[in-house]
Amino acid sequence: MNDADQTTTTGSVTRMTEQMTGVGASETPDGLRVSDLNIYYGDFLAVRKVDMTIEPRSITALIGPSGCGKSTFLRSLNRMHEVIPGARVEGTVLLDGEDIYGPGVDPVIIRRKIGMVFQRPNPFPTMSIAENVLAGIRLNSKRLSKSAADDIVEKSLRGANLWDEVKNRLDQPGSGLSGGQQQRLCIARAIAVEPEVLLMDEPCSALDPISTMAVEALMLELKSEYTIVIVTHNMQQAARVSDRTAFFNIDGTGQPGYVVEMDLTEKIFSNPTEKATSDYVTGRFG
Amino acid sequence: MSTLATSMTSRRMSNQGHVAVGLATVAVGFAVSAALNGLSPSWVIVWSFMLYPIAVYVSSRILEDRRQATDRLVRVSVTLAFVVVVLPLASLVWTVIREGAARFDATFLTGNMRLTPEDLAAQNGGEAVGGAFHAMVGTLIVTSVAALIAIPLGLFTAIYLVEYGRGRLVKAITSMVDVMTGIPSIVAGLFSYALFVLILGPGTRTGLAGGVALSVLMTPVVVRSAEEMLRLVPNELREASYALGVPRWKTIVKVVLPTAIAGILTGSTLAIARVIGETAPLLVTVGLAQETNLNPFDGRMTTLPVYTYYQYVQPGIPTDAGQSRAWAAALMLVIIVAVLFTLGRVLARVLQPKGMR
Amino acid sequence: MTQSTIESAQGSGVEGRTGRFGDRIFAGLSKGAGVLILVTLAGVALFLFREGYPGINVDPSEMDGSDTFIQYVGPLVFGTIFAALIALAIAAPLAIAVALFISHYAPRRVARTLGYLIDLLAAIPSVVFGIWGIRVLAPLLAQNVYPWLGDNASFIPLFSGSASTSGRTMLTAGMVLAVVILPIITAISREVFLQTPRLHEEASLALGATKWEMIRQAVIPYGRSGVISGAMLGLGRALGETMAVAIILSPSDGYFWSIITNQNSNTIASNIALKFPESSGLEVNRLIATGLVLFVITFGVNALARRVAAAGFSGADG
Ligand SMILES: Nc1ncnc2c1ncn2[C@@H]1O[C@H](COP(=O)(O)OP(=O)(O)OP(=O)(O)O)[C@@H](O)[C@H]1O
Ligand SMILES: [Mg+2]
Numbered sequence: 001m002n003d004a005d006q007t008t009t010t011g012s013v014t015r016m017t018e019q020m021t022g023v024g025a026s027e028t029p030d031g032l033r034v035s036d037l038n039i040y041y042g043d044f045l046a047v048r049k050v051d052m053t054i055e056p057r058s059i060t061a062l063i064g065p066s067g068c069g070k071s072t073f074l075r076s077l078n079r080m081h082e083v084i085p086g087a088r089v090e091g092t093v094l095l096d097g098e099d100i101y102g103p104g105v106d107p108v109i110i111r112r113k114i115g116m117v118f119q120r121p122n123p124f125p126t127m128s129i130a131e132n133v134l135a136g137i138r139l140n141s142k143r144l145s146k147s148a149a150d151d152i153v154e155k156s157l158r159g160a161n162l163w164d165e166v167k168n169r170l171d172q173p174g175s176g177l178s179g180g181q182q183q184r185l186c187i188a189r190a191i192a193v194e195p196e197v198l199l200m201d202e203p204c205s206a207l208d209p210i211s212t213m214a215v216e217a218l219m220l221e222l223k224s225e226y227t228i229v230i231v232t233h234n235m236q237q238a239a240r241v242s243d244r245t246a247f248f249n250i251d252g253t254g255q256p257g258y259v260v261e262m263d264l265t266e267k268i269f270s271n272p273t274e275k276a277t278s279d280y281v282t283g284r285f286g
Numbered sequence: 287m288s289t290l291a292t293s294m295t296s297r298r299m300s301n302q303g304h305v306a307v308g309l310a311t312v313a314v315g316f317a318v319s320a321a322l323n324g325l326s327p328s329w330v331i332v333w334s335f336m337l338y339p340i341a342v343y344v345s346s347r348i349l350e351d352r353r354q355a356t357d358r359l360v361r362v363s364v365t366l367a368f369v370v371v372v373l374p375l376a377s378l379v380w381t382v383i384r385e386g387a388a389r390f391d392a393t394f395l396t397g398n399m400r401l402t403p404e405d406l407a408a409q410n411g412g413e414a415v416g417g418a419f420h421a422m423v424g425t426l427i428v429t430s431v432a433a434l435i436a437i438p439l440g441l442f443t444a445i446y447l448v449e450y451g452r453g454r455l456v457k458a459i460t461s462m463v464d465v466m467t468g469i470p471s472i473v474a475g476l477f478s479y480a481l482f483v484l485i486l487g488p489g490t491r492t493g494l495a496g497g498v499a500l501s502v503l504m505t506p507v508v509v510r511s512a513e514e515m516l517r518l519v520p521n522e523l524r525e526a527s528y529a530l531g532v533p534r535w536k537t538i539v540k541v542v543l544p545t546a547i548a549g550i551l552t553g554s555t556l557a558i559a560r561v562i563g564e565t566a567p568l569l570v571t572v573g574l575a576q577e578t579n580l581n582p583f584d585g586r587m588t589t590l591p592v593y594t595y596y597q598y599v600q601p602g603i604p605t606d607a608g609q610s611r612a613w614a615a616a617l618m619l620v621i622i623v624a625v626l627f628t629l630g631r632v633l634a635r636v637l638q639p640k641g642m643r
Numbered sequence: 644m645t646q647s648t649i650e651s652a653q654g655s656g657v658e659g660r661t662g663r664f665g666d667r668i669f670a671g672l673s674k675g676a677g678v679l680i681l682v683t684l685a686g687v688a689l690f691l692f693r694e695g696y697p698g699i700n701v702d703p704s705e706m707d708g709s710d711t712f713i714q715y716v717g718p719l720v721f722g723t724i725f726a727a728l729i730a731l732a733i734a735a736p737l738a739i740a741v742a743l744f745i746s747h748y749a750p751r752r753v754a755r756t757l758g759y760l761i762d763l764l765a766a767i768p769s770v771v772f773g774i775w776g777i778r779v780l781a782p783l784l785a786q787n788v789y790p791w792l793g794d795n796a797s798f799i800p801l802f803s804g805s806a807s808t809s810g811r812t813m814l815t816a817g818m819v820l821a822v823v824i825l826p827i828i829t830a831i832s833r834e835v836f837l838q839t840p841r842l843h844e845e846a847s848l849a850l851g852a853t854k855w856e857m858i859r860q861a862v863i864p865y866g867r868s869g870v871i872s873g874a875m876l877g878l879g880r881a882l883g884e885t886m887a888v889a890i891i892l893s894p895s896d897g898y899f900w901s902i903i904t905n906q907n908s909n910t911i912a913s914n915i916a917l918k919f920p921e922s923s924g925l926e927v928n929r930l931i932a933t934g935l936v937l938f939v940i941t942f943g944v945n946a947l948a949r950r951v952a953a954a955g956f957s958g959a960d961g
Contacts, residue, residue: 112531122522126544136530139540357853367740374822378775442676450670459677462684468945470883472912476934480690535669563768566885570919591770598774616771623766
């Protein structure tokens with residue numbers, strides 16, 4: 001198992017549980033507050049000193065050149081980063097006021113509260129469409145009545161704008177869908193466990209324009225209930241869907257990536273403070 | 287135009303040329319055989335085969351060029367090598383089927399080797415008596431014991447190597463699995479014998495000891511194949527599962543293993559096929575019995591390979607009776623191995639998750 | 644917002660703890676399995692030594708043969724290595740040729756079937772090879788080949804002495820061993836030949852090479868270390884192969900160079916198989932000690948094979 005998981009095994013799981021439960025019940029989620037976050041792969045500092053506030057129930061876009069650490073940063077927001085051997089972070093990430101890297105915090109619980117959608121659609125090949133949607137719940141060994149399961153499947157698939165396309169073949173393998181459908185299935189799978197935050201790493205980069213439109217429309221709908229953070233290389237996409245945008249940059253290979261500036265999306269794309277940002281968003285980069 | 291054509295075609299042997307070379311070879315083979323071995327058809331064929339590559343090379347040297355000649359020589363030699371290898375293997379399969387069919391009968395499939403004086407008299411009179419039912423049961427028991435030890439042990443080790451392990455312990459286990467792969471089967475038998483001397487005292491033979499010996503041979507095969515299969519499971523699936531807040535062990539049990547199950551079952555089946563015909567380790571650990579023994583913890587047991595061996599080298603009187611039983615048992619073994627082998631391949635096809643081909 | 648229902652539906656408190664608990668058990672189980680393999684291997688060495696030591700250190704006069712252990716095991720070591728080398732000398736060239744045939748000469752579809760058959764043959768029990776060898780191969784050679792060799796080639800030490808009429812000779816045993824290890828070497832060689840990068844092959848063909856020149860330029864250099872380690876694995880298997888030899892060879896005590904007579908040095912494995920069932924007391928300990936010697940020999944050969952394979956891979960990278 002990854003190092004961080006192992007070292008925190010003996011911590012007080014109960015405390016975290018209580019904390020998370022207490023916060024989770026609150027009606028006004030507080031979003032994510034990242035402060036002074038350094039992210040490492042072994043000894044290599046990949047991202048340095050991030051301070052960022054991610055507003056609840058909005059879409060935050062992360063943009064920047066390849067290799068600047070957007071994925072790394074995103075994965076550190078739900079402790080997926082530490083799945084990689086030797087990977088670790090310093091600093092704090094507060095979810096509704098509690099540090100997800102605090103002592104004794106169970107990464108497994110964090111990941112249930114902060115879901116993730118990956119660049120390449122990755123439905124479980126051994127499971128049907130319905131089973132894929134239920135995977136997060138079933139794999140956590142929840143016993144579900146048939147009707148409750150059906151409800152969750154329908155609700156999540158509707159939420160992912162996929163219901164009408166698959167309702168007649170719910171018991172067929174998820175890998176039989178088109179790429180765009182698979183990606184929406186993965187979104188349905190992520191929202192079926194009803195997380196607070198949804199992280200998406202270039203969710204449309206493997207999709208055609210029509211599927212991309214479908215996913216974008218979906219994001220705009222989902223933001224009324226979820227806090228969404230999306231990494232994208234597509235400027236128009238960032239401009240279309242996001243409320244706020246953070247621009248990451250890197251000074252050279254081997255150097256750590258960092259946040260150049262973060263602001264309302266309109267401002268970043270029309271009148272950014274930093275020259276590097278305006279160069280990047282207008283395509284005059286590098 | 288015509289000059290271009292000639293510059294782009296090289297001198298090539300015609301079809302008639304090849305036929306001529308072949309006929310010439312047979313003629314020379316005829317002569318050599320007559321001179322050395324006396325004229326027999328098989329020797330003519332043998333000599334012709336051995337001389338054909340040389341004939342091809344020489345004629346190609348003369349009619350074409352050196353590079354073509356070498357190329358042809360290699361092509362012919364490689365093809366002949368294949369024929370040379372197929373011959374003994376085909377002969378083996380043919381012999382086993384021909385000799386084994388004679389006694390592959392109901393008595394053989396249901397009987398054992400506790401022969402009454404009447405049986406022996408009947409055998410002297412040329413009747414078919416004696417069977418290998420007890421040996422089949424023994425093989426089933428011993429192999430099951432081996433599989434029950436080796437498959438879980440191998441699978442969990444593979445899981446450790448792929449999913450959990452880090453650093454020096456992984457290195458140590460990997461290289462020890464390599465060492466284990468190379469243990470001669472008789473040494474595995476001696477190990478198990480020595481182990482059970484400690485537990486049960488010297489000279490004892492049990493099915494359990496045989497199972498332990500076979501498991502030593504089987505475990506590394508299971509580890510290797512399961513490890514390979516687990517590594518084929520895309521990391522993205524693990525990450526997708528973690529991102530849903532699923533703990534690691536459940537990710538392994540419910541996502542990784544089901545995805546790899548086809549390969550793991552195939553590997554285990556092939557591992558069973560590998561050890562089911564092992565003779566030497568059972569010779570020293572399980573021994574031989576005349577009748578069915580269902581208890582792996584107590585007493586000797588006959589297994590098919592050991593039965594084959596003893597029926598062949600100590601056939602009793604008349605010799606043919608015992609050796610026919612040996613061949614029937616050999617046929618049985620070959621059938622079992624072939625079935626397991628094919629089953630393994632079919633399992634791989636059928637169980638492979640759709641979309642993972 | 645349905646936050647509270649999530650909490651109750653997920654029951655994260657209990658789940659978190661059981662998840663942790665399950666993880667610890669599962670990690671422990673799998674680690675335990677790995678460690679058990681290490682322990683088993685240590686056990687193999689330890690128990691063989693424990694049971695073998697009395698046989699090594701025994702006073703010769705206590706044994707009926709009245710040899711010291713070295714005198715006893717010497718001819719067996721010789722026979723083991725001799726038989727395995729004969730097998731390798733026959734099998735390796737054939738196996739490489741057959742692997743080339745399957746990978747580069749046979750038509751695609753045929754090649755796949757052939758590969759499958761070769762794999763299947765590797766699984767045929769050696770006791771079956773043994774009885775085939777003594778029933779078919781031994782008489783064939785004894786009638787057609789050995790007398791001729793004895794008459795015409797006896798100036799070569801390998802073919803000196805009176806030719807066997809039963810065919811139960813070192814050469815027959817070596818040939819059957821060759822048939823046993825052939826599928827193994829073929830399978831490994833075929834694998835590495837098939838892995839030759841297409842780019843290398845095409846580069847060579849584009850320079851106007853014939854097929855053989857392409858194979859020599861691209862396939863063989865790429866596959867060399869794989870083939871060598873495959874051959875070494877085959878050698879390891881031949882060293883430890885028991886039944887084929889036990890059934891075929893007619894053994895005598897001592898060192899014998901001729902491979903066509905009825906007097907042959909036995910191999911360690913075959914000697915154990917022949918004597919163990921009827922042995923008791925110190926005799927058993929001595930046989931186990933010879934098994935330990937066999938273990939050491941095969942261990943050395945296999946270690947060398949891995950060396951070669953590893954060296955080849957790093958070489959291919961660089
Ligand atoms: N598993 C890893 N081990 C070591 N270093 C890594 C690993 N993954 C990424 N890195 C390094 O971390 C830095 C940031 O990578 P990251 O994948 O986060 O970039 P990115 O901004 O997502 O790029 P892209 O836009 O191409 O996806 C890079 O220098 C990369 O080489
Ligand atoms: Mg990325």
